[in-house]
Amino acid sequence: MCIISGATFIIAALIDAVFFLNVLNMFTNDFIDAAMLLRMTYESTLMFIGYTILLFGMLSSAFSMLRDHRFKSNSKKLQIQFIILSSFIISFFIARTFVVLLSADINPACQLWMKGYRVHHFFFGIGLLVIGGWLGHFQHGRRLVTWISAGLYGGGLGLVVDEFGLLLTFGDYWAIQSYIFFVLISQFFLITLLFESYKVFNASRA
Incomplete structure (x- = not known):
């Protein structure tokens, strides 16, 4: 259902976005507000x-595979890929939602300043990437540490990518480059997730 819905939105955008939004506007204004x-x-x-x-939709399918006992014995790498992609998406959207709320002047006091400089959240993303990489290097096969490392890595990367546009344009947070890099990086993770799912599926049939 998610795949069909997502494909419908993409096709509608390619054909006639304004007409499709006007149709949706008959039911809700949320999509225009989102734009x-x-x-x-x-x-x-x-x-x-x-x-x-x-x-x-793809993540939901992968999660269903992870819960299936037939695939659990061969799903270690699939679990890692799933956690990285999930945490990447979640952190990106949390960061973007937080900035939207700040832009609406709901709680500007949440901005962090140090000695006259605003600390952007990509610094925290870099910190999470460093910690996640360090844990991944010293995890010695422990599953919980591996999961935490994957989560920190994906989450940190999501925070950095959220401000890619700001970094590339020297100040424009809303630059389209952030969305482009989000799509490109998530596609890379998605392809690796699907490839690993294919390997797990074939291994279970052997």
């Missing part, structure tokens, strides 16, 4: 929403 909040064109908003729905 305004995300500072994106209607076409880009529909494509991004559709792609996100597709991602969650």
